[in-house]
Amino acid sequence: MTDVGFSATRRLILQGAGAVALIGLGNLPFPALAAANDKYPDEAFKAKSEADAIKALYGKSPEPSDKVKMDAPEIAENGAVVPISVTTTLADVTSIAFLVSENPVALVASYKIPAGTLPNVANRIKMAKTSNVIVVVEAGGKLYSANKEVKVTVGGCGG
């Protein structure tokens, strides 16, 4: 895609993302959202390893904390749908991220927690194979993490 095409797309989307969707401008790789909201952590979602993803997301590394409680199954019923949730007693939480170390892209989801929203999130994620699931909680400007291995016998990433 050329630069011209890119900025034209940007303008279009800024004028009305909904309209773009309707006329099916589709198939643009990644810039669409960057235009709609420049805070999407594009680089972090391209990183292969969890360390690189965390670095891209926060620029520093977390320390394990037993105040981060992850609820995940021992054996996923199917890697396509693994319910994982997290709660924490840490104060001033500003974001929570979920990573799967063996996935082709480690970062799965990153949630921004504004003041007034409780630091607990549940979601369903894909796991390609048996892997460590890592939850990173950003609280008071520091990073804390919890780890758990989830066994996957039916992979959720095809094949």
Add this chain to the structure above:
Amino acid sequence: MRLRSAIYLASAAAAFAALSLAGALPSGAADKVDPVADAKAFKKFFTDKFPKVKLEDFVNGPYSMNEDLYRQWQEKEQFPPYEFSLEMGKEMFSKPFKNGKTYADCFPNGGIGIRQNYPIFDDKEGKVITLELALNRCREANGEQPYSYVKDEMAALTAYMAFTSRGKPMDIKIPDDPRALAAYENGKEYFYTRRGQLNFSCATCHVQSPGERIRAEILAPALGIVNAMPIYRSEWSGMGTTSRRFVTCNSQIRGVPLSPQDDEYRNVEYYLSYVSNGLPISGPGARP
């Protein structure tokens, strides 16, 4: 020459496999078709095998057999993956055909709360009519194209109809008609007949081994298995009907599946539904 002996050997192996299985089970000729006794024995087999599982919980399939799975299921049920299909079915059900009629015109009680009566035996035709078949016949009678029997619209419609019957006990009738008994018996035969290169019958997995893992999956008990249909399977990333389950089971054991709604599939659904009489409808369901 070599070919001949290979076939002979293959045949002998099949015979041996069959014999080794037969050994542990009581055999004998069943001359009389006795669905009432069958259903009683069927339930007893499962409740004896799983004394901790309540009868009505068998409709929850593998989730009734494994705690970790049960928890994941409970979590999924908070906002179940069949929700979209269910809503689509509800909309479709009330939307009139081009001629102004609706599905409600084709069914007793407007189609609401009747799923537990299907499949029914139609004495005019002398055959088993499944809910899926009845839905497509309703469409065709009203000048509409039939849907695929295995997923999408058909799964959505049956999901909605099952939902309106949730909790109602399965209530399949076998009229005193030799053709109905023959259909039932044929369904039973299909259920217990080994087929495919893997030499598995439906019963191999769903009677002998429920609760155990085959590769990764925990096998569901045959008792109540149809009560949860249609299902959202994570493995399919979508919804499927009872026909879809039969077709995929056959392929998995390396057998060429029949066409959905072929007589054998209708009959096996009739058999399985009858022996699950009394257990609640739990569909639409979610499965790994």
Add this chain to the structure above:
Amino acid sequence: MASTIRVRATSSGETTEVQALIQHPMDSGFVKDSKGEIIPPHFIQQLTFEHDGKNVFTADWGGGVSKDPYVKFTFKGGKKGDELKISWVDNKGATDTATAKIQ
């Protein structure tokens, strides 16, 4: 067409629990179709929740979130009848928006 967004928001008086399910393929870009060709990435990148004109939750997602994604969170405040505005945008620029009443 029906909305791709399903939301259940329940107020307990002090807090509101929100559950959302979105209809979306969430193709990661790492899976091949039956012909062996890669299914191009197609997933929601951002999902936002607003209450009373204020953002209460933002999800940034990659292709590793399950098909028909689900998320649950809780925020302080919110009472029965209040509106919650939910929007998403995916990597192809498609969007959807819905409002839901807190129960």
Add this chain to the structure above:
Amino acid sequence: MRTAIPKSALVLALLAAAALPAFAAGAEDDYKAAYAAAEAANKEAAKLRNQWTTTASTLAAAKKAAEAGEFDKATASAKEAEALAKASIFQATSEKTRWRDMEIR
């Protein structure tokens, strides 16, 4: 638990697969005869409502090899397919009575 099932199934599969060609002369005619025999057997299996997916895939492999001019290989596959089809016929025939041994009663 009768865990003998998968094992015996495997034996059956292996034996069926072992029906490899003894004497592939390499002639197209040999292939055609072998293919026709396999197809006929598979049709009979269809009548018994018990075809195997492996028969179909082995037949397809035979056809593909023949199209590439590899008739030895094609004949071998066709014979294997025939063995598979015959095993499925045997299975269907013997199960006509044997299924009752599995029945819960």
